[in-house]
Amino acid sequence: xxxxxxxxxxxxxxxxxxxxxxxxxxxxxxxxxxxxxxxxxxxxxxxxxxxxxxxxxxxxxxxxxxxxxxxxxxxxxxxxxxxxxxxxxxxxxxxxxxxxxxxxxxxxxxxxxxxxxxxxxxxxxxxxxxxxxxxxxxxxxxxxxxxxxxxxxxxxxxxxxxxxxxxxxxxxxxxxxxxxxxxxxxxxxxxxxxxxxxxxxxxxxxxxxxxxxxxxxxxxxxxxxxxxxxxxxxxxxxxxxxxxxxxxxxxxxxxxxxxxxxxxxxxxxxxxxxxxxxxxxxxxxxxxxxxxxxxxxxxxxxxxxxxxxxxxxxxxxxxxxxxxxxxxxxxxxxxxxxxxxxxxxxxxxxxxxxxxxxxxxxxxxxxxxxxxxxxxxxxxxxxxxxxxxxxxxxxxxxxxxxxxxxxxxxxxxxxxxxxxxxxxxxxxxxxxxxxxxxxxxxxxxxxxxxxxxxxxxxxxxxxxxxxxxxxxxxxxxxxxxxxxxxxxxxxxxxxx
Numbered sequence: 001x002x003x004x005x006x007x008x009x010x011x012x013x014x015x016x017x018x019x020x021x022x023x024x025x026x027x028x029x030x031x032x033x034x035x036x037x038x039x040x041x042x043x044x045x046x047x048x049x050x051x052x053x054x055x056x057x058x059x060x061x062x063x064x065x066x067x068x069x070x071x072x073x074x075x076x077x078x079x080x081x082x083x084x085x086x087x088x089x090x091x092x093x094x095x096x097x098x099x100x101x102x103x104x105x106x107x108x109x110x111x112x113x114x115x116x117x118x119x120x121x122x123x124x125x126x127x128x129x130x131x132x133x134x135x136x137x138x139x140x141x142x143x144x145x146x147x148x149x150x151x152x153x154x155x156x157x158x159x160x161x162x163x164x165x166x167x168x169x170x171x172x173x174x175x176x177x178x179x180x181x182x183x184x185x186x187x188x189x190x191x192x193x194x195x196x197x198x199x200x201x202x203x204x205x206x207x208x209x210x211x212x213x214x215x216x217x218x219x220x221x222x223x224x225x226x227x228x229x230x231x232x233x234x235x236x237x238x239x240x241x242x243x244x245x246x247x248x249x250x251x252x253x254x255x256x257x258x259x260x261x262x263x264x265x266x267x268x269x270x271x272x273x274x275x276x277x278x279x280x281x282x283x284x285x286x287x288x289x290x291x292x293x294x295x296x297x298x299x300x301x302x303x304x305x306x307x308x309x310x311x312x313x314x315x316x317x318x319x320x321x322x323x324x325x326x327x328x329x330x331x332x333x334x335x336x337x338x339x340x341x342x343x344x345x346x347x348x349x350x351x352x353x354x355x356x357x358x359x360x361x362x363x364x365x366x367x368x369x370x371x372x373x374x375x376x377x378x379x380x381x382x383x384x385x386x387x388x389x390x391x392x393x394x395x396x397x398x399x400x401x402x403x404x405x406x407x408x409x410x411x412x413x414x415x416x417x418x419x420x421x422x423x424x425x426x427x428x429x430x431x432x433x434x435x436x437x438x439x440x441x442x443x444x445x446x447x448x449x450x451x452x453x454x455x456x457x458x459x460x461x462x463x464x465x466x467x468x469x470x471x472x473x474x475x476x477x478x479x480x481x482x483x484x485x486x487x488x489x490x491x492x493x494x495x496x
Contacts, residue, residue: 030118030119031128032117033123035156035157035160040078041082042125043125048126052082056086056093060087061093062087064091066300067268067301068091068300069269070263070269071208071298072257073085073296074210074295075161075211076211080283087275089165091298092169096170097170097173098174099135099205100174101175101204103208104152104177104178104210104253105158107252109152109156109179109181110182111151111152111182113181114145114179115150115152116140116148116149116177117131117153118149118150122160122163124164129163129166129174132175132176139176145190146178152179158253178191180256183255184245185242188237188241192263193266195259196266197317200267200317200318206264208257208261209253209256212228212279212294213279214291215291216290218279218288222279224249225277225279225294227249228251231248232261233297234272235269235271237258240261241254241258261299264299266491268314269300270314271301272299273300274297275297277293279292279294301314309417312352314416314489316349319346321495323383324495324496327383328410329341329384330384332405334392340384343381343384351379354418355375355488356383356412356415357369358389358411359411360387360400360409360411362408363407368390368396409493410493411490411493413447413488413489414489415486415487415488416486416489418486422483427485428459431452432448434446434485435462435484437467439481440480444466444467446465447488448490
């Protein structure tokens with residue numbers, strides 16, 4: 001009997017010990033281990049730490065009048081591109097972030113869309129950076145083209161090489177590593193919008209990891225890389241994406257740049273500044289072999305004032321959403337109850353006095369568009385007023401009917417600048433600037449996005465149409481006309 005008890009206790013002890021071991025194994029963290037340490041960057045943590053500090057010390061921060069939301073950095077071996085990357089990291093070195101999002105291309109695994117690493121973190125020789133799993137899960141839930149998968153993460157270097165810089169500057173920050181495969185503009189726009197929403201309210205830094213031209217011509221590298229950086233710093237992600245797909249520009253991380261800029265603009269960015277650029281030929285002195293271009297730039301908010309040109313900070317995502325809800329609520333309440341709702345401002349941005357246009361579409365067709373270039377009314381009053389005017393007072397359309405309420409879509413264009421005069425159309429950037437033309441008592445305007453929506457490819461096409469809209473001969477703009485321009489922040493109900 002005693003022996004039976006001893007045997008039972010022994011077996012029970014074995015089971016408990018085994019179960020404990022199994023439990024510990026099952027609860028072990030899933031950490032992605034370094035794949036390119038010792039190849040792309042030093043494996044020894046002391047050497048790595050010293051090298052990064054050396055790169056940062058050599059980089060000088062440039063004066064930026066604004067808050068940095070995103071940066072683009074290269075991802076080649078440190079001996080080639082880390083010094084260029086350091087110029088971007090130096091710009092944000094004194095900031096504090098809740099989350100760093102690293103968006104990188106997939107060089108090895110082919111797939112369409114984007115992937116999130118399904119584990120707990122990424123390790124480098126400097127330790128482990130943990131993933132913000134709550135934000136990752138929300139992004140995957142909200143955006144059907146983003147999936148949890150090891151594809152793009154297993155042997156990929158484009159995320160990993162950025163992480164030692166992140167660890168040196170922000171040692172306790174959470175990360176969100178995103179790897180992008182095949183892409184087009186609708187995919188990049190969808191991911192960018194979803195990303196902006198899931199990071200809303202966080203102190204976030206968006207990092208796009210990308211090299212530029214790859215090939216065997218030093219001169220072509222300089223030319224194409226410069227064109228790519230110029231397009232990227234224009235902060236027009238759709239135009240950049242189209243140019244990349246047409247091979248006018250070259251960046252292996254083109255999609256990450258487009259996604260970063262799309263999200264950054266929704267989070268308030270309105271400027272980009274080139275910080276550094278070079279290529280492997282200049283770094284090594286060997287210009288007759290394989291050449292890769294490297295660049296670094298920052299995307300940020302900016303508020304500058306001049307005597308005749310005022311720039312406003314973009315509205316943050318939560319304020320954009322609130323204005324869209326106010327616009328729809330105003331139309332609904334007037335249609336259903338014949339009442340005009342009253343709103344109160346919830347932040348200082350809503351009290352600003354600047355231009356607004358509200359555009360209504362139905363089944364993709366224009367249904368009404370009314371606005372003011374300038375106003376004495378604050379935005380929280382002006383937006384509902386322009387929504388009602390677009391719905392019921394646009395002379396080109398009958399007043400909106402109740403049956404149309406669920407069919408319409410609302411878009412708001414809030415001015416990022418005042419309206420200011422230009423001396424020549426050489427100063428006008430089609431697709432970026434809105435424009436007003438005045439001549440002989442006639443006037444007409446087009447919002448910045450109109451040329452893109454209309455498919456125009458030249459300023460002449462826009463000016464001819466603008467003249468017809470103003471009731472003038474189509475070539476009246478060529479002599480004696482005056483021009484004013486402005487820029488807008490455009491957002492619609494797809495962000496709700």
